[in-house]
Amino acid sequence: MELLAAIGRVAATAIHNAQLFEREKTLLREREEFVSLVAHELKNPLAAIMGYHQIATRRLRPHDDGLRRPLRVIAEQTERLNRLVEDLLDLSRVDAGRLSLERKPVGLALLIRETVDQQQVQTAFHRLEVKIIPPLPPIVADKMRIGQVLQNLLANAIKYSPNDGMIEIRASEWLADDGRWPAHVCHLASRHERWAVVEVQDHGLGIAPIDLPKVFGRFFRAEKTIEEQIPGAGLGLSICAELIHVHGGLIWVESTLGEGSTFAFALPAQETGEGG
Numbered sequence: 496m497e498l499l500a501a502i503g504r505v506a507a508t509a510i511h512n513a514q515l516f517e518r519e520k521t522l523l524r525e526r527e528e529f530v531s532l533v534a535h536e537l538k539n540p541l542a543a544i545m546g547y548h549q550i551a552t553r554r555l556r557p558h559d560d561g562l563r564r565p566l567r568v569i570a571e572q573t574e575r576l577n578r579l580v581e582d583l584l585d586l587s588r589v590d591a592g593r594l595s596l597e598r599k600p601v602g603l604a605l606l607i608r609e610t611v612d613q614q615q616v617q618t619a620f621h622r623l624e625v626k627i628i629p630p631l632p633p634i635v636a637d638k639m640r641i642g643q644v645l646q647n648l649l650a651n652a653i654k655y656s657p658n659d660g661m662i663e664i665r666a667s668e669w670l671a672d673d674g675r676w677p678a679h680v681c682h683l684a685s686r687h688e689r690w691a692v693v694e695v696q697d698h699g700l701g702i703a704p705i706d707l708p709k710v711f712g713r714f715f716r717a718e719k720t721i722e723e724q725i726p727g728a729g730l731g732l733s734i735c736a737e738l739i740h741v742h743g744g745l746i747w748v749e750s751t752l753g754e755g756s757t758f759a760f761a762l763p764a765q766e767t768g769e770g771g
């Protein structure tokens with residue numbers, strides 16, 4: 496009798512847990528549906544603002560100089576809102592397990608150069624210097640998503656370096672037993688023999704040791720960033736981490752407050768006969 500009662504209790508707990516799990520899944524699905532509905536409702540007016548902004552910019556006359564700055568601000572702020580909406584959509588997709596990847600062989604060197612060029616035109620003060628050591632190992636990944644990660648890291652390097660314009664982007668092959676892996680990542684590197692590693696180094700604000708473990712968390716913003724009143728929502732890096740993890744990769748940061756930060760990610764090399 497006792498044994499049966501014990502089995503009954505265990506079974507009841509299991510059923511309860513399964514019900515909770517189902518409810519959680521339903522809630523996540525409902526949240527994703529809600530976020531995507533709101534996101535699409537926001538995107539339409541944003542697209543209209545951008546459209547009218549372009550028309551207004553085209554119609555500017557030489558003596559309309561006073562309007563150029565307000566129009567630039569409209570473009571920047573609309574772009575920020577757009578980014579925020581996209582980030583919220585990505586996060587809800589991740590939570591609902593609906594982030595789909597289009598994995599194909601990716602020319603990483605070209606992707607780096609293209610993304611750096613896009614970011615370089617956004618800033619006159621910063622100099623983005625690319626150092627790629629060939630040959631990079633072949634990788635199979637979602638090009639758009641890896642570009643998004645890189646773009647985020649570059650945009651952050653620019654945003655959080657108000658006083659020093661030098662930003663270096665390095666890419667090379669690292670082996671599992673490479674001496675360059677930082678201590679807290681080293682034990683994970685043995686998962687694959689060869690990796691493609693991309694690093695983005697800035698000489699900006701840097702991050703305090705107490706904040707370092709939290710930077711990839713959702714909505715986290717470092718103390719220093721808030722003090723300096725640099726705008727942001729604390730979402731970009733958490734999305735980067737999700738995107739790199741779904742690729743089986745690693746992402747990390749090393750930083751010294753007041754000296755700068757190096758954000759890096761590693762993607763496993765495609766082994767012969769693996770993937771397509």
Ligand code: ADP
Nearest residue numbers: 651652655701716717720727728729730731732
């Ligand atoms: P956001 O930049 O929108 O706040 P992120 O998720 O991209 O969000 O970054 C989270 C936080 O990590 C930032 O608010 C900032 O405090 C810190 N951070 C990110 N990148 C850097 C960097 N290159 N230098 C210094 N701090 C950074």
